Amino acid sequence: xxxxxxxxxxxxxxxxxxxxxxxxxxxxxxxxxxxxxxxxxxxxxxxxxxxxxxxxxxxxxxxxxxxxxxxxxxxxxxxxxxxxxxxxxxxxxxxxxxxxxxxxxxxxxxxxxxxxxxxxxxxxxxxxxxxxxxxxxxxxxxxxxxxxxxxxxxxxxxxxxxxxxxxxxxxxxxxxxxxxxxxxxxxxxxxxxxxxxxxxxxxxxxxxxxxxxxxxxxxxxxxxxxxxxxxxxxxxxxxxxxxxxxxxxxxxxxxxxxxxxxxxxxxxxxxxxxxxxxxxxxxxxxxxxxx
Numbered sequence: 137x138x139x140x141x142x143x144x145x146x147x148x149x150x151x152x153x154x155x156x157x158x159x160x161x162x163x164x165x166x167x168x169x170x171x172x173x174x175x176x177x178x179x180x181x182x183x184x185x186x187x188x189x190x191x192x193x194x195x196x197x198x199x200x201x202x203x204x205x206x207x208x209x210x211x212x213x214x215x216x217x218x219x220x221x222x223x224x225x226x227x228x229x230x231x232x233x234x235x236x237x238x239x240x241x242x243x244x245x246x247x248x249x250x251x252x253x254x255x256x257x258x259x260x261x262x263x264x265x266x267x268x269x270x271x272x273x274x275x276x277x278x279x280x281x282x283x284x285x286x287x288x289x290x291x292x293x294x295x296x297x298x299x300x301x302x303x304x305x306x307x308x309x310x311x312x313x314x315x316x317x318x319x320x321x322x323x324x325x326x327x328x329x330x331x332x333x334x335x336x337x338x339x340x341x342x343x344x345x346x347x348x349x350x351x352x353x354x355x356x357x358x359x360x361x362x363x364x365x366x367x368x369x370x371x372x373x374x375x376x377x378x379x380x381x382x383x384x385x386x387x388x389x390x391x392x393x394x395x396x397x398x399x400x401x402x403x404x405x406x407x408x409x410x411x412x413x414x415x416x417x418x419x420x421x422x423x424x425x426x427x
Contacts, residue, residue, distance in 0.1 A: 274292070274312065275403050275407065277317035278377050280314065281318055283384065285382075286381060289332070289365060291377075292377070292407070292411065293334060294375065296372040298333065298335075298368070298374060302341045306326075311339070312334065321379075330342070330345055331343075331344045361378050362394060365378045365394070366392060369389040388403065390410065
């Protein structure tokens, strides 16, 4: 039995690996194609790993891997009955998996359209679309917080990174939703103190501590949130959205300037202009400079 296993390995090595290496030596162009081939496969494996990690499909894949190994080993050891059963499960199990995991398969195919390759070829504007959707979500949350007179401070990171500020809070790395933002600032909850930082279209962290502006030109009646918002907008190009718990009014801090008592439509226009329109203008200018 052991000799048969050795013979199988030797046969596979000589007729597959050696012949393939010899073929690459005879035709060097195939080496380039092989490298490209391996690169594409590695990228697909990495993408699949990120998509499936921490899902129920991931647990199933681990089980399938065990099944494949067991099938291979039973074949090598000539355990014919066991090998026949496992092979049958492998053959017909695929159809059951397609039916059971139809929603996950559909979601995966939808995400395929938004991967880096499609973005590279300019097939979509997913980043800008997502940024717009997130702006609307932030506006909805700010308006709801204002109605409840719940104090809030939301910082939207731009070109200048503020990782030092993010590190002072509780890391979240979660998708943006109005419900989550409103929930974070509910009084007497663990995360309501401090600021929420929006980075790369995600809620990076909550309960972050900001540097207070000590500028004497700032009106004394402004509270801690407003002074902190002005401070961070001076030290970086971030935009801050503030909701006052005393008046329920919404303000915006940008470039060290406070725009007080903005309504919903104005808030939306300011955020769209500074986070979407200006970003597009910068990209166009950078392309011209490179040319």
